[in-house]
Amino acid sequence: xxxxxxxxxxxxxxxxxxxxxxxxxxxxxxxxxxxxxxxxxxxxxxxxxxxxxxxxxxxxxxxxxxxxxxxxxxxxxxxxxxxxxxxxxxxxxxxxxxxxxxxxxxxxxxxxxxxxxxxxxxxxxxxxxxxxxxxxxxxxxxxxxxxxxxxxxxxxxxxxxxxxxxxxxxxxxxxxxxxxxxxxxxxxxxxxxxxxxxxxxxxxxxxxxxxxxxxxxxxxxxxxxxxxxxxxxxxxxxxxxxxxxxxxxxxxxxxxxxxxxxxxxxxxxxxxxxxxxxxxxxxxxxxxxxxxxxxxxxxxxxxxxxxxxxxxxxxxxxxxxxxxxxxxxxxxxxxxxxxx
Amino acid sequence: xxxxxxxxxxxxxxxxxxxxxxxxxxxxxxxxxxxxxxxxxxxxxxxxxxxxxxxxxxxxxxxxxxxxxxxxxxxxxxxxxxxxxxxxxxxxxxxxxxxxxxxxxxxxxxxxxxxxxxxxxxxxxxxxxxxxxxxxxxxxxxxxxxxxxxxxxxxxxxxxxxxxxxxxxxxxxxxxxxxxxxxxxxxxxxxxxxxxxxxxxxxxxxxxxxxxxxxxxxxxxxxxxxxxxxxxxxxxxxxxxxxxxxxxxxxxxxxxxxxxxxxxxxxxxxxxxxxxxxxxxxxxxxxxxxxxxxxxxxxxxxxxxxxxxxxxxxxxxxxxxxxxxxxxxxxxxxxxxxxx
DNA sequence: ATGAAAGCGCTAACAT
DNA sequence: ATGTTAGCGCTTTCAT
Numbered sequence: 001x002x003x004x005x006x007x008x009x010x011x012x013x014x015x016x017x018x019x020x021x022x023x024x025x026x027x028x029x030x031x032x033x034x035x036x037x038x039x040x041x042x043x044x045x046x047x048x049x050x051x052x053x054x055x056x057x058x059x060x061x062x063x064x065x066x067x068x069x070x071x072x073x074x075x076x077x078x079x080x081x082x083x084x085x086x087x088x089x090x091x092x093x094x095x096x097x098x099x100x101x102x103x104x105x106x107x108x109x110x111x112x113x114x115x116x117x118x119x120x121x122x123x124x125x126x127x128x129x130x131x132x133x134x135x136x137x138x139x140x141x142x143x144x145x146x147x148x149x150x151x152x153x154x155x156x157x158x159x160x161x162x163x164x165x166x167x168x169x170x171x172x173x174x175x176x177x178x179x180x181x182x183x184x185x186x187x188x189x190x191x192x193x194x195x196x197x198x199x200x201x202x203x204x205x206x207x208x209x210x211x212x213x214x215x216x217x218x219x220x221x222x223x224x225x226x227x228x229x230x231x232x233x234x235x236x237x238x239x240x241x242x243x244x245x246x247x248x249x250x251x252x253x254x255x256x257x258x259x260x261x262x263x264x265x266x267x268x269x270x271x272x273x274x275x276x277x278x279x280x281x282x283x284x285x286x287x288x289x290x291x292x293x294x295x296x297x298x299x300x301x302x303x304x305x306x307x308x309x310x311x312x313x314x315x316x317x318x319x320x321x322x323x324x325x326x327x328x329x330x331x332x333x334x335x336x337x338x339x340x
Numbered sequence: 341x342x343x344x345x346x347x348x349x350x351x352x353x354x355x356x357x358x359x360x361x362x363x364x365x366x367x368x369x370x371x372x373x374x375x376x377x378x379x380x381x382x383x384x385x386x387x388x389x390x391x392x393x394x395x396x397x398x399x400x401x402x403x404x405x406x407x408x409x410x411x412x413x414x415x416x417x418x419x420x421x422x423x424x425x426x427x428x429x430x431x432x433x434x435x436x437x438x439x440x441x442x443x444x445x446x447x448x449x450x451x452x453x454x455x456x457x458x459x460x461x462x463x464x465x466x467x468x469x470x471x472x473x474x475x476x477x478x479x480x481x482x483x484x485x486x487x488x489x490x491x492x493x494x495x496x497x498x499x500x501x502x503x504x505x506x507x508x509x510x511x512x513x514x515x516x517x518x519x520x521x522x523x524x525x526x527x528x529x530x531x532x533x534x535x536x537x538x539x540x541x542x543x544x545x546x547x548x549x550x551x552x553x554x555x556x557x558x559x560x561x562x563x564x565x566x567x568x569x570x571x572x573x574x575x576x577x578x579x580x581x582x583x584x585x586x587x588x589x590x591x592x593x594x595x596x597x598x599x600x601x602x603x604x605x606x607x608x609x610x611x612x613x614x615x616x617x618x619x620x621x622x623x624x625x626x627x628x629x630x631x632x633x634x635x636x637x638x639x640x641x642x643x644x645x646x647x648x649x650x651x652x653x654x655x656x657x658x659x660x661x662x663x664x665x666x667x668x669x670x671x672x673x674x675x676x677x678x679x680x
Numbered sequence: 681a682t683g684a685a686a687g688c689g690c691t692a693a694c695a696t
Numbered sequence: 697a698t699g700t701t702a703g704c705g706c707t708t709t710c711a712t
Binding site: 355358370394395396 | 681682683684687688689690
């Protein structure tokens with residue numbers, strides 16, 4: 001059979017409680033004893049049973065990541081990877097809970113899963129983090145959660161985000177500084193908090209540069225490649241087309257790139273293209289996409305840190321549990337000065 | 341406090357064992373009683389504690405997915421998604437265990453994690469599924485596992501794969517049927533079992549068509565975009581360059597596409613490009629890449645099915661636990677007939 | 681068909 | 697600094 005705490009205690013000639021203390025790195029154990037116990041643990045290959053521990057201690061050492069990303073994009077994958085790595089470091093485990101909010105009954109299923117696993121906390125990614133009824137339910141069962149880029153109700157919980165508006169502003173300034181004045185913009189899906197912020201950043205940079213933005217220069221989008229093709233075509237079919245297009249994420253930027261190829265418009269010489277996210281797809285393109293690097297892995301890791309901070313339960317709305325991580329403007333081949 | 345089985349038993353006027361029977365869908369409970377219990381469960385919002393159940397029953401209802409994919413490509417994400425969905429359906433949970441086999445000590449960490457979670461089974465993805473010492477250790481602790489595309493030691497465990505060689509053969513035939521005779525091939529990373537199989541499929545199709553393959557037409561690769569650029573450049577810098585290039589995966593195919601753009605070779609008119617996998621990147625390209633669809637999600641789901649089959653433990657090597665799923669040739673815009 | 685009692689392996693609370 | 701006791705919430709015998 002598997003080795004239990006009793007076996008270790010017996011062989012080491014101590015009580016199970018002492019073994020428990022050693023395993024959990026608690027104080028009040030003499031070094032000599034601690035070492036004896038450690039040795040026996042090694043010898044026997046003892047691994048504490050996570051279930052027994054959770055059952056008696058109310059802590060599960062399990063964190064959940066709630067994802068609603070039908071496309072399972074690089075964004076979600078990066079988040080997950082970042083959270084996973086930090087969890088591993090801290091001796092927690094991560095349970096990923098994919099959710100399809102398009103289908104009925106998901107909320108019940110999710111709550112059942114959460115309750116039966118007795119999660120210690122949950123990370124909510126966009127657009128889930130804006131579902132107020134979901135937040136209500138999590139609060140009702142007293143489950144601490146941290147939101148990634150929620151964009152509203154800031155004081156309701158810990159959160160991690162970047163300065164979306166500032167980043168969009170910076171990207172727009174980059175395009176303007178290259179000499180572009182007629183710039184098209186493709187929006188994201190409205191359910192994401194980032195959508196209005198990125199647009200606002202774009203508009204305010206244009207405004208500040210004193211460049212008017214025609215209503216036909218802003219088109220809707222949905223964060224997908226296909227949406228980018230459509231948005232790109234809409235912008236490029238004008239008799240007088242923009243010299244640059246700023247898409248609200250990388251996948252749409254690639255769509256614009258495809259639309260340009262179709263219409264035989266050369267990138268970047270005849271059209272500059274910018275994206276947002278710096279996901280895996282941004283690098284797998286030619287020319288590579290100029291974009292905003294959003295440190296998704298670190299954002300998820302920060303969320304884990306907040307969740308496992310013992311102080312978090314008591315003051316989830318406290319400002320010290322709000323992290324704004326730095327973005328980075330990544331200039332690649334898709335943006336150059338407009339040809340005269 | 342949270343509702344326990346005792347609360348339900350009390351309110352329903354039955355023993356805890358009866359509630360347990362109802363919750364687990366066991367026989368020997370009168371319909372009337374069953375319904376009463378169900379009603380009380382609803383009313384109280386009772387959720388069984390997964391830890392308590394696991395502690396007393398030896399089953400954890402937890403499956404692990406072991407991943408060693410530094411790029412965290414679409415392949416890994418698709419696998420995970422497929423496994424996750426099937427687990428949800430079957431009331432299991434999935435714990436993802438990323439592994440960086442480049443770093444020392446990963447094996448100990450992994451084993452500790454597995455042991456403490458008392459996993460019911462594990463899914464091994466490439467290239468981990470070929471690490472014989474790891475398989476030895478899993479067998480030593482008696483943990484059932486299923487491998488995805490292991491390519492060797494077939495009788496050692498259940499496995500799920502596709503006909504890699506047949507798929508590469510089909511792709512090559514497609515290119516030949518379009519009229520290509522001078523075709524370049526970029527290999528995958530040697531640690532993956534798929535690498536030699538895809539090459540073999542390519543070679544045998546060429547051979548069958550009676551087309552000789554020059555040694556300089558096969559170049560090494562590593563499944564990355566960058567590797568694809570390099571491989572593509574190597575093939576395209578020849579005075580007489582191939583009219584088509586078949587890359588062992590999509591990311592490399594995109595790299596070839598980028599290399600062609602750099603060298604101002606038009607795709608598909610001057611160069612046809614084919615990939616393999618049909619990952620998310622294949623569609624986010626222009627022209628979209630002709631490729632082989634590998635049903636990664638279904639493969640992972642099949643692995644879950646095998647693991648939770650009660651008969652699997654007793655005969656893991658049995659042929660009925662080997663699944664070969666169908667691939668599909670997806671013809672997109674990147675392959676057309678060579679221009680005369 | 682249903683129930684009573686005895687753990688599963690660990691930790692919290694309380695000794696000592 | 698270390699040990700003892702009593703559960704955590706469920707399932708497993710084994711009765712009835």
